[in-house]
Amino acid sequence: xxGVTQTPKFQVLKTGQSMTLQCAQDMNHEYMSWYxxxxxxxxxxxxxxxxxxxxxxGEVPNGYNVSRSTTEDFPLRLLSAAPSQTSVYFCASxxxxxxxxxxxxxxxxxxxxx
Amino acid sequence: xxxxxxxxxxxxxxxxxxxxxxCTYSNSASQSFFWYRQDCRKEPKLLMSVYSSxxxxxxxxxxxxxxxxxxxxxxxxxxxxxxATYLCVVNLSGxxxxxxxxxxxxxVLA
Numbered sequence: 001x002x003g004v005t006q007t008p009k010f011q012v013l014k015t016g017q018s019m020t021l022q023c024a025q026d027m028n029h030e031y032m033s034w035y036x037x038x039x040x041x042x043x044x045x046x047x048x049x050x051x052x053x054x055x056x057x058g059e060v061p062n063g064y065n066v067s068r069s070t071t072e073d074f075p076l077r078l079l080s081a082a083p084s085q086t087s088v089y090f091c092a093s094x095x096x097x098x099x100x101x102x103x104x105x106x107x108x109x110x111x112x113x114x
Numbered sequence: 115x116x117x118x119x120x121x122x123x124x125x126x127x128x129x130x131x132x133x134x135x136x137c138t139y140s141n142s143a144s145q146s147f148f149w150y151r152q153d154c155r156k157e158p159k160l161l162m163s164v165y166s167s168x169x170x171x172x173x174x175x176x177x178x179x180x181x182x183x184x185x186x187x188x189x190x191x192x193x194x195x196x197x198a199t200y201l202c203v204v205n206l207s208g209x210x211x212x213x214x215x216x217x218x219x220x221x222v223l224a
Contacts, residue, residue: 033210042214042215042217043201045211056210099146100205101146102148103212
């Protein structure tokens, strides 16, 4: 199993550009989520999905869109990049074990917006 | 007040020492608790879930105190490879919302 994979690893965008961060998992997990991590702050939830066709907003959804057409894939779209979106983005997937969801993270995408 | 608070450290300890971290949470509706480990410029990795009765995994022991709303992580016989940032994570009951602390940095010194 590859686990959770993310592409690209690094990306530089100019303000106003759009792009899609890819996330895929091969563990058949129903739950997937996107976080951003900024210095001095904990990981913050952007969007999440509890299954194919179902998505919902997290704590900081503005400026991002998601879709979940398959169990495996959960792409994150930046509509019009802004310098405030410079961050490290982590995708995670999880399954329920013993009544709790244990999350497994991808290696991250480091995004810089100039 | 932050929903999940951790002492940022760093905690500098010699090899073989025992070190403990605490994490406090503010929402009494918190249901599930976790410790994650994050190495520099890497993704968080699940270290252990924290159960009400406390649980142990090798050199690592996690405790939950619901009355005082804190969880703890104890690391015995510290190894150089334990050097990392330890993240406290709380899940709110009935939600898919996971709240991450900012982490406690541990440096184990030779």
